[in-house]
Amino acid sequence: MEHDVFQYYRKMRKESPVHFNNDTGSWDVFDYKSVYFVLMNPDIYSSDPSYAGNIPENRQGPGASFITMDNPDHKELRNVTTPYFLTSKITGYRDMIESTSKRLMEGINKNSDFIRDYAVMLPVTVISELLGVPENDRSKFKEWSDYIIGNRSDAGFQDLNRYMYSTMAEIFKTNTEDNIISTINKGLFHSEPLSINQKIGYVMLLVIGGNETTTNLIGNMVKVLSEHPEIADKLRQEPELKKGFIEETLRYYSPIQFLPHRFAARDSVLNGQEIKKGQRLSIWLGSANRDGAKFEDPDTFNMERQNNDHLAFGMGIHMCLGSPLARLEAEIALNDILNKFKHVKINAEKTSMLKNPMVYGFSTMQLDD
Ligand code: HEM
Numbered sequence: 001m002e003h004d005v006f007q008y009y010r011k012m013r014k015e016s017p018v019h020f021n022n023d024t025g026s027w028d029v030f031d032y033k034s035v036y037f038v039l040m041n042p043d044i045y046s047s048d049p050s051y052a053g054n055i056p057e058n059r060q061g062p063g064a065s066f067i068t069m070d071n072p073d074h075k076e077l078r079n080v081t082t083p084y085f086l087t088s089k090i091t092g093y094r095d096m097i098e099s100t101s102k103r104l105m106e107g108i109n110k111n112s113d114f115i116r117d118y119a120v121m122l123p124v125t126v127i128s129e130l131l132g133v134p135e136n137d138r139s140k141f142k143e144w145s146d147y148i149i150g151n152r153s154d155a156g157f158q159d160l161n162r163y164m165y166s167t168m169a170e171i172f173k174t175n176t177e178d179n180i181i182s183t184i185n186k187g188l189f190h191s192e193p194l195s196i197n198q199k200i201g202y203v204m205l206l207v208i209g210g211n212e213t214t215t216n217l218i219g220n221m222v223k224v225l226s227e228h229p230e231i232a233d234k235l236r237q238e239p240e241l242k243k244g245f246i247e248e249t250l251r252y253y254s255p256i257q258f259l260p261h262r263f264a265a266r267d268s269v270l271n272g273q274e275i276k277k278g279q280r281l282s283i284w285l286g287s288a289n290r291d292g293a294k295f296e297d298p299d300t301f302n303m304e305r306q307n308n309d310h311l312a313f314g315m316g317i318h319m320c321l322g323s324p325l326a327r328l329e330a331e332i333a334l335n336d337i338l339n340k341f342k343h344v345k346i347n348a349e350k351t352s353m354l355k356n357p358m359v360y361g362f363s364t365m366q367l368d369d
Pocket of ligand 1: 323325
């Protein structure tokens with residue numbers, strides 16, 4: 001069940017922290033200082049693949065969302081929903097998220113697949129509520145969960161695409177509520193209303209970016225609780241430690257291990273290595289978050305860690321738009337996990353981890369309690 005990725009990162013940070021990978025033809029960046037520098041300098045390390053000659057087939061299309069753009073375009077599109085994702089706004093969804101979580105948790109027993117039946121369903125249901133997807137379309141969202149938990153087939157993606165262009169396009173037309181859909185509907189880009197492709201691209205970014213990641217954070221919290229049985233009681237006695245527990249889980253088992261999309265906009269030197277204009281970089285958040293030059297005793301899970309400046313949500317202009325939502329869902333999930341299971345214990349034989357090195361999390365999990 002355990003991966004040896006953290007050992008590999010330790011070796012790379014020591015021997016070759018900025019490393020040209022001949023297999024992928026791109027640079028791998030492992031140490032905190034360099035990862036942080038790349039994130040904070042988008043003028044040198046762009047998110048726009050056209051610097052590497054990969055021009056998205058259609059800049060207006062659903063595949064080309066603002067995560068692959070630089071400022072000022074990125075900022076203009078991101079700002080369309082920024083107010084909607086502020087902590088103050090997201091807090092208003094606490095009751096809805098709590099009741100969704102309680103309902104899902106009631107259905108969980110020791111034969112359930114905790115990932116499929118809870119960790120996937122919570123973020124999927126929450127985002128479908130935020131997007132105003134009708135109740136009887138929710139099963140579609142469940143179908144996506146297959147896509148989301150790793151069976152990333154082309155067919156799955158086509159289904160998602162078809163759904164978006166039929167149902168979501170209809171929702172954009174008929175929505176009368178004051179919600180994220182109306183916010184996107186009112187959005188402007190280059191002083192023009194967003195095209196339907198841009199609106200769908202927006203929603204797909206939220207759905208794809210926000211679900212698997214939150215699922216993995218929830219699964220990884222369970223992993224920590226299972227590995228350190230003393231933590232659950234401590235959290236029950238000192239609930240003020242919960243926030244630190246969530247942040248430390250994000251650092252220790254980061255749901256996104258690396259971001260594969262940075263492109264050198266000009267020649268530069270990064271930690272002694274010459275990066276040429278047009279070269280691609282993968283930045284290893286999961287390694288930066290275990291760097292002993294930044295974090296004391298980095299391989300120890302310490303929920304009382306001070307100044308936990310982890311990079312699990314990225315940093316700089318592209319820093320995760322949904323982090324307040326993810327943190328709230330994690331807090332509610334943690335409360336319900338602690339209430340439901342006296343002892344949190346993963347059944348290793350009936351549990352497996354995702355095989356994709358980009359993400360850290362579980363494809364399936366059963367609990368013993
Ligand atoms: C634990 C859960 C999550 C993790 C670990 C995570 C991680 C990240 C990271 C590392 C980035 C930076 C990408 C980059 O620099 O290229 C990012 C961006 C983004 N995330 Fe999240 N995310 C999570 C949850 C969510 C949720 C719940 C949503 C929304 C519903 C969301 C929406 C976005 C969006 C829209 C961006 C693009 C921001 C931009 O380009 O300006 N994420 N996320």
